[in-house]
Amino acid sequence: MENLANYFNQYINQKRIVVTGGTTGIGKAIAELLVSLGGRVIIFGRDENDFNHAMEDIKTKSSSGEIYGVTADITSKKDIDLVWDKVDSLLGGIDIVINNAALPARGIIEGDYDDWKYILETNILGYIAFAKEAVNRMKEQKSGHIVNIGSMSAEVKEKTGVIYVATKTAIRGFSTALRKEINPLGIKVSHVEPGAVTSDMQPDPKEVQEEKIEKMEMLEAEDIAMSVLFCLSQPKRCDIVSMQVRPHLQII
Structure with missing residues (x-):
């Protein structure tokens, strides 16, 4: 095989990419990696401070590709339209969508209707809405790739995260059915299910997460970026249809 740097570069360089929830955690790590390989990447998130920090950090670390972005909430149709307007005007189209924006959620005893509605609109409807807009553009060029970031929660079905489990189980089914619908159009669909990954979504403080990484009980966001x-x-x-990525000592 040719030099690996060149191998990866040929699939990412100058590709037009959107990463939803690309301002923190897994999304930011994916965006950073793809920009380093020459990708033209748009990120967005709902928190302005996180967005500004991510943009500055990615720009500082790599000048190989291009990074653009906007503060936006994936539950807002107006904000979704704003992001796609930027995709069309800045990138001139789309080749890759990383559906990653998601919120944590616990059991059904906690929370209320409005909490759940916002989480479902973020974790499920956001994925569907972005996939729809991507397919509208990709079908014209008969190529593209949608990567849906799921979670091992869809398999483990832990009782402490009933609402989150429901959303990530939905993404598993959505990814399977979506591939059947749009593969004939030349569009790929991949579904990546991480195990425990260090992030702001984790209930443990940063120090405990770092200890778990050392013990091989938790992954770093960069591990998932490499899998993507x-x-x-x-x-x-060749389609990578489904991928599960777990810490070595997360026995599921």
């Missing part, structure tokens, strides 16, 4: 890159870096004939 593997999905994106396959020849047209």
Whole structure:
């Protein structure tokens, strides 16, 4: 095989990419990696401070690609339209969508209707809405790739995260059915399910998360970014349909 740097670069360089929830955690790590390989990337998130920090950090670390973005909430149709207006005007189209924006949620005893509605609109409807807009554009060029970031919660179905489990189980089914619908259009769909990953979504403080990483009980966001890159870096004939990525000692 040719030099690996060149191998990955050919699949990412100058590709037009959107990463939803790209301002923190897994999304930011994915955006940073793809920009470093020459990708033209748009990120967005709902928190302005997180957005500004992510933009500055990514720009500082790499000048190979391009990074753009906007503060936006994926539950807002107006904000979704704003992001796609930027995609069309700044990138001139789309090649890759990373559906990643999601919120944590606990059991059904906690929370109320309005909390759940916002979480479902973020974790499920946001994925569907962005996939729809991507497909509208990708079908014209008969190519593209949608990567849906799910969670091992869809398999474990822990009792402490009933609402989150419901959303990530939905994403598992959505990804499977979506691939059947749009593969004939030349569009790939990959579904990546991380295990425990260090992030602001974790209930443990940063110090405890770092200890778990050392003990091989937790992944870093960069581990998932590399897994996504593997999905994106396959020849047209090859689809990575589903991938589960777990810490070595997270026994599920």
